[in-house]
Amino acid sequence: MTMDRVEKNIKKRKYSEDFLQYGFTSIITAGIEKPQCVICCEVLSAESMKPIKLKHHFDSKHPSFAGKDTNYFRSKADGLKKAKLDTGGKYHKQNVAAIEVSYLVALRISRAMKPHTIAEDLLLPAAKDIGRVMIGDEFVTKLSAISLSTNTVRRRIDGMSADILDQVIQEIKSAPLPIFSIQLDESTDVANCPQLLVYMRYINDGNFKDEFLFCKPLETTTTARNIFDTVGLFLKEHKISWKKVCGVCTDGALAMLGC
Known part of the structure; x- marks a missing residue:
């Protein structure tokens, strides 16, 4: 089937009010109408605009709402529409809180070194069970607005890591004495791939501060030249001069010593 025929078939699938019984309203993105769950706010593909696929989503992810009537889902759909229009009121604040x-959950998962799947597979379902029993279904609805998929958790952790690195770089550049020392270590991970770890010590607010700088794979060799180039490329990307490096600490391995 050609792409033109696929797009043509997608455009033919229109939203029906009957889909409300499965907890779905519709949203238009890039000119294409797609189904959106009023419980968890997830937007499915245009190809999912079918009763069987919408029912599968409802039965597998929201079984506790099976007894709700269409009016309940209609009110949820109305609330969702208000949330799209409201950028400073209650709905906006709820969305900000969910993010x-x-x-916060992604941060805890990272600190505990747990797999990213634990949020969607265990933490969120457990929180919903607790909320349903202790508070009620309305609390469960609020929890459903929290995105904790594996990809979302990964993006959250990547985003926080990038933000921390930006803060460290800015602290170095804005320090009254903009010099720092680095500690390097080359190790091998469980996949037998060499990794270069670099830590940094610099002065911040009159005190010495130690921060993890980066971990990068050594994709070619583990020679001194390769290690030097990896560190040099990082400094160049962040516009930091080698002249600011006042000390280098290693474990004394031959590669680290340039042998």
């Missing part, structure tokens, strides 16, 4: 919670 903040998503980051």
